[in-house]
Amino acid sequence: MTRLAHSWPAxxxxxxxxxxxxxLGSASLGIPAHADPNTQARAWAAACTGxxxxxxxxxxxxxxxxxxxxxRDAMLDxxxxxxxxxxxxxxxxxxxxxxxxxxxxxxxxxxxRQQP
Amino acid sequence: xxxxxxxxxxxGLGGLATLPAWSGIAxxxxxxxxVVGGGYGGATAAKYLRLWSDHGxxxxxxxxxxxxxxxxxxNLVLGGSQTLADxxxxxxxxVARHGVRLIRDRVSALEPERRRVRLGSGDTxxxxxxVLAPGVDLIWDELPGMARPGAxxxxxxxxxxxxxxxxxxxxxxxMPDGGICxxxxxxxxxxxxxxxxxxxxxxxHYFARHKPRSKxxxxxxxxxxxxxxxxxxxxxxxxxxxxxxxxxRHAVLDVDAATRRVQxxxxxxxxxxxxxxxxxMRAGQLAVQAGLATHQGRWCEVDFxxxxxxxxxxxxxxxxAIQSAPGMPKSGHMANQQAKVCAAAIVAALAGQDINPQPxxxxxxxxxxxxxxxxxxVSVHRYDAARxxxxxxxxxxxxxxxxxxxxxxxxxxxxxxxxxxG
Amino acid sequence: xxxxxxxxxxxTVLQRGSAIAGWVLASGLWHRPALAHARDHFAATxxxxxxxxxGTQTPMESPDIVLDAPASxxxxxxVPLACGTTLPAVRSLxxxxxxxPTALVAIFHLGEGIAADFSLSTKLDQSGPVHAVALMADxxxxxxxxxxxxxxxxxxxxxxxxxxxxxxxxxxxRLMAGRALVSVLISHPMESGRRLDPQGQPIPSHYxxxxxxxxxxxxxLHADWGPWVARHPILRFQVAGARSGDMIELSWHxxxxxxxxxxxxxx
Numbered sequence: 165m166t167r168l169a170h171s172w173p174a175x176x177x178x179x180x181x182x183x184x185x186x187x188l189g190s191a192s193l194g195i196p197a198h199a200d201p202n203t204q205a206r207a208w209a210a211a212c213t214g215x216x217x218x219x220x221x222x223x224x225x226x227x228x229x230x231x232x233x234x235x236r237d238a239m240l241d242x243x244x245x246x247x248x249x250x251x252x253x254x255x256x257x258x259x260x261x262x263x264x265x266x267x268x269x270x271x272x273x274x275x276x277r278q279q280p
Numbered sequence: 281x282x283x284x285x286x287x288x289x290x291x292g293l294g295g296l297a298t299l300p301a302w303s304g305i306a307x308x309x310x311x312x313x314x315v316v317g318g319g320y321g322g323a324t325a326a327k328y329l330r331l332w333s334d335h336g337x338x339x340x341x342x343x344x345x346x347x348x349x350x351x352x353x354x355n356l357v358l359g360g361s362q363t364l365a366d367x368x369x370x371x372x373x374x375v376a377r378h379g380v381r382l383i384r385d386r387v388s389a390l391e392p393e394r395r396r397v398r399l400g401s402g403d404t405x406x407x408x409x410x411v412l413a414p415g416v417d418l419i420w421d422e423l424p425g426m427a428r429p430g431a432x433x434x435x436x437x438x439x440x441x442x443x444x445x446x447x448x449x450x451x452x453x454x455m456p457d458g459g460i461c462x463x464x465x466x467x468x469x470x471x472x473x474x475x476x477x478x479x480x481x482x483x484x485h486y487f488a489r490h491k492p493r494s495k496x497x498x499x500x501x502x503x504x505x506x507x508x509x510x511x512x513x514x515x516x517x518x519x520x521x522x523x524x525x526x527x528x529r530h531a532v533l534d535v536d537a538a539t540r541r542v543q544x545x546x547x548x549x550x551x552x553x554x555x556x557x558x559x560x561m562r563a564g565q566l567a568v569q570a571g572l573a574t575h576q577g578r579w580c581e582v583d584f585x586x587x588x589x590x591x592x593x594x595x596x597x598x599x600x601a602i603q604s605a606p607g608m609p610k611s612g613h614m615a616n617q618q619a620k621v622c623a624a625a626i627v628a629a630l631a632g633q634d635i636n637p638q639p640x641x642x643x644x645x646x647x648x649x650x651x652x653x654x655x656x657x658v659s660v661h662r663y664d665a666a667r668x669x670x671x672x673x674x675x676x677x678x679x680x681x682x683x684x685x686x687x688x689x690x691x692x693x694x695x696x697x698x699x700x701x702g
Numbered sequence: 703x704x705x706x707x708x709x710x711x712x713x714t715v716l717q718r719g720s721a722i723a724g725w726v727l728a729s730g731l732w733h734r735p736a737l738a739h740a741r742d743h744f745a746a747t748x749x750x751x752x753x754x755x756x757g758t759q760t761p762m763e764s765p766d767i768v769l770d771a772p773a774s775x776x777x778x779x780x781v782p783l784a785c786g787t788t789l790p791a792v793r794s795l796x797x798x799x800x801x802x803p804t805a806l807v808a809i810f811h812l813g814e815g816i817a818a819d820f821s822l823s824t825k826l827d828q829s830g831p832v833h834a835v836a837l838m839a840d841x842x843x844x845x846x847x848x849x850x851x852x853x854x855x856x857x858x859x860x861x862x863x864x865x866x867x868x869x870x871x872x873x874x875x876r877l878m879a880g881r882a883l884v885s886v887l888i889s890h891p892m893e894s895g896r897r898l899d900p901q902g903q904p905i906p907s908h909y910x911x912x913x914x915x916x917x918x919x920x921x922x923l924h925a926d927w928g929p930w931v932a933r934h935p936i937l938r939f940q941v942a943g944a945r946s947g948d949m950i951e952l953s954w955h956x957x958x959x960x961x962x963x964x965x966x967x968x969x
Contacts, residue, residue: 203332203624203628203633203636204636204638206332206624207620207621207624207636207639207640208640208641210328210620210624210641211617211620211640211641211642213695213699214613214616214617214644214692214695214696214699215644215691215692215695215696216695217694217695217696217698217699218695218698222694224691224695225687225688225691227688228688228691228692228695254656254678254684254685254688255644255656255658255676255688257676258658258676258677259642259644259658259660259676261660261673261676262642262659262660262662262673263640263660267640468775468776468777469776503777503779503780503933503934506776529887529934545874545885545887546872546874546885546887575773576772576773603773603774604774605774606774606776606829606851606852606853607776607853669851672853
């Protein structure tokens with residue numbers, strides 16, 4: 165059987181990658197590079213970063229800030245209140261109504277575990 | 281699952297179980313994915329393939345243009361509140377930050393039996409998985425008048441942002457007051473359903489300020505406005521009365537580019553001073569040529585769990601080129617969402633892991649009705665395992681356009697550019 | 703190639719070879735189904751019942767029956783369906799959408815001199831199968847089926863309530879290799895009777911029940927329509943043996959007693 169090299173990036177390169185992440189702020193890279201075991205939650209959360217991002221330090225309206233590192237319970241509470249129509253919003257009430265509560269929970273949990 | 285044109289001896293998933301992560305299949309070294317097309321879909325796919333494999337997968341992005349000129353927001357260039365430079369984005373971060381290998385060239389042919397693509401330069405690129413995000417091709421052969429010499433300089437589509445956007449803006453600026461700008465809309469499906477109507481608002485906004493006796497005629501092949509219809513009609517009536525006129529059921533039969541006369545099947549011919557002809561579309565030529573556009577010869581059917589082609593194993597197709605699921609529009613936002621699902625599936629497959637059986641994502645689409653005010657439509661899309669397609673939630677719409685939503689829309693653009701390319 | 707030609711040429715096999723000589727009773731009368739009530743078949747809710755009501759055998763699926771339909775549509779209120787066959791001796795062609803409240807959309811009874819090849823704008827209420835059925839002169843039936851997904855569309859909104867008046871019939875035709883490729887736009891609300899107005903009251907049905915086409919002095923087509931033909935429908939068909947100067951005439955009558963006729967001379 166062919167010996168296949170396990171092709172991880174060279175360690176030095178990886179450290180540089182992580183250093184860049186910390187320097188520039190992971191929000192500008194979307195979902196941070198370090199892997200999360202729960203890839204389904206990662207995939208669902210990835211649908212949020214088109215809008216919720218921190219683009220190159222430019223001023224971001226409160227409603228569209230990056231979500232990495234948010235407090236899980238606070239985020240979930242907000243999402244559920246959007247869904248119930250209790251918090252005013254332009255799109256979030258409508259979007260959250262398309263998600264199950266458990267899915268919102270998984271997404272909030274995922275973001276809470278990401279480095280801001 | 282329909283017949284597979286492209287048969288491979290490799291690549292059963294079971295065969296991967298014993299191989300280390302990110303391995304190429306028949307050769308030593310990291311897995312290689314080639315992504316064709318550097319738009320919202322392709323660029324996002326390239327980035328997330330790198331990100332989610334911890335840079336374990338080698339990703340090569342093939343794109344002929346030096347920069348991505350965003351179709352979203354390009355209508356604001358026509359209205360005058362943005363410039364082409366404002367919406368032109370580079371690929372530098374994809375290369376420097378994410379280690380995507382960028383080749384500035386076209387793909388001239390697929391060689392699926394050999395798992396490689398041939399570039400315009402003559403070189404070939406081998407792959408373990410191929411991602412095609414070729415966008416749309418505009419169909420001209422049903423309009424004999426557009427085959428005449430000079431037609432494409434006189435009659436612009438500006439449906440691929442770039443030089444045509446600037447040229448159409450120049451045509452509008454050169455048009456005398458009291459002139460007519462006609463915008464033709466093809467039958468669904470086409471790239472960006474609300475786009476032509478947003479364009480009508482932008483041109484009307486420009487006319488209202490600078491050429492108030494001019495008119496915008498929206499000549500729609502469809503039976504009604506295809507997106508945010510009630511909202512657009514209200515905007516036209518309230519903000520641009522006497523400027524925008526909407527005519528449904530006007531399918532273009534042919535044009536005379538020199539005189540900018542348009543012929544319809546049932547309606548009387550008319551002449552415009554500026555004719556913006558948006559023709560019918562199909563998947564990008566590369567996909568059509570390769571036999572991947574299996575739906576009515578126009579759109580590529582895919583597996584919505586991975587965006588793998590229904591007829592070609594190992595080839596994934598995403599963005600405007602696919603046969604969309606019901607309720608799924610063709611848009612940059614959608615392509616960005618699809619690309620992440622595709623990237624996750626490829627990363628999982630190459631690592632011998634399970635693909636997410638429940639893709640779940642959304643669409644958010646803003647239309648600018650003036651230089652500052654915008655409105656939205658949103659929907660949520662989830663996988664239906666029984667019918668093997670994505671189902672769409674009911675639409676969420678703005679109650680009215682607003683300046684707040686205009687600010688959100690500009691922020692959305694900056695953020696999705698960062699998500700796609702940064 | 704323009705929209706009109708593209709539509710007709712999409713099925714070039716049919717264009718060259720589609721059945722021209724329709725089956726006509728020796729007496730000169732049209733074959734019409736012997737129904738207890740003239741429109742019983744339009745009340746049926748399944749393909750089987752439609753055919754049973756017409757006294758027809760169970761159809762055989764056949765690759766010789768062409769049904770051209772999109773796999774999915776954003777909006778079911780205007781779905782062009784094309785059906786046809788190259789088989790000879792076709793009496794009638796049916797379009798059936800069993801997922802609609804009633805299944806039968808339209809029947810085309812072919813006379814002599816019209817091709818077994820039609821395109822018609824239809825209304826599809828929800829996702830489901832559509833069938834094209836050819837009733838043959840020998841009493842047999844052949845069919846083809848497609849599944850169509852119907853969605854309102856992520857970026858689309860609902861159509862406004864219908865307020866259009868009945869107005870002109872517009873006929874366009876081109877001669878090509880001895881055939882006239884004819885497109886007709888019929889202005890008619892084609893109100894199904896199933897919709898409610900904003901106050902919640904049913905909007906009365908108002909739809910075309912019968913269409914007739916004449917080529918010069920000869921009737922070449924009788925079609926029975928129901929409420930599932932689309933508002934302002936476009937009908938396309940082909941006339942054989944057509945020459946410059948010939949007259950094509952189309953007339954309709956609806957379930958409220960209105961009738962219209964229009965004709966044109968081939969250029």
